[in-house]
Amino acid sequence: MNELKQKALMKYCMMITGDKWDAEDLAQDTILKLMEIKQADASPAYQKTVAKHKWIDQLRKRKRECFLSEWHQEREQSESMKAADEFEHVVKKLAGALTPKQLTIFLLKDVFAYQLHEIAEMLDKPESSVKSLLFRSRQRIKTLSRDFLQQEAAGESDPDHGRLLIDAILFHNPDYLLEYARQTWLSNASQPSCISMMRCAA
Structure with missing residues (x-):
């Protein structure tokens, strides 16, 4: 394809795409297509x-990609909402199955990964009491069947308290x-120490 034909093709591509980068890509794709079908010296018409059909194909492809992208986003949002609902349900079940003392200590140890002596210091309780409550909470969770958890969840704690847990x-x-x-x-719990907070965040 001579230079004159290339300039004419580029001009036409610019006209139908309205964008320099799209026009350059379209012109290149068109030339490659013409070479593929052995029509490199075809008439400008x-x-x-060929350029027009290539552009239509590209627009259709973009539309499909846009649709799929939106579909994936909606699906991800839906799955995130579902996961959040399930998470909230589990927390409420735990709140119904354990005493507030057991639940507090269980979460501090097994979710926030505090050491027993740190929990004892924060709650102003003997370490032996913390250890005992943690053991009882873990045993209770192990022995609870799904049906029992569902029964316990029927008597959920105050919504505000549940929100704090979540x-x-x-x-x-x-x-x-x-x-x-x-x-x-508890009425005398201390604030977490800076070291504990930093470790927990890590």
Whole structure:
């Protein structure tokens, strides 16, 4: 294809795409297609026809990709919402199955990964009591059947308290958990130490 024909093709591609980058890509794709079908020296009219069909194919492809992208986004959002609902349901089940003391200590140890002595210091309780409560909470969770959990969940705790538990885990912030403890069974819990907070965040 001579230079004159290439310029004419580029001009036409610019006209139908309205964008320099799209026009350059389209012109290149058109030339490759013409070479593939051994029509590199085809008439300008035929070149324009090939370019037009290539552009229509590209637009259709973009439309499909856009649709699939939106579909995937909607699906991901739906799955995220479903996962959040299931997570909230599990937390409420635990709140119905364990006492507030057991639940507080279980979450501090097994979710936030605090050491027993740190939990004892934060809750102002003997380490032996913390260890005993943790053992009882773990045993209770192990022995609970699904049916029993569902029965226990029927008597869910106060919605505000449940929200504190959920926020504590979602935002990985033990302050919410200590507030839950204060509102349900504890009045003298201390704030987490800076070292503990940094370790927990890590």
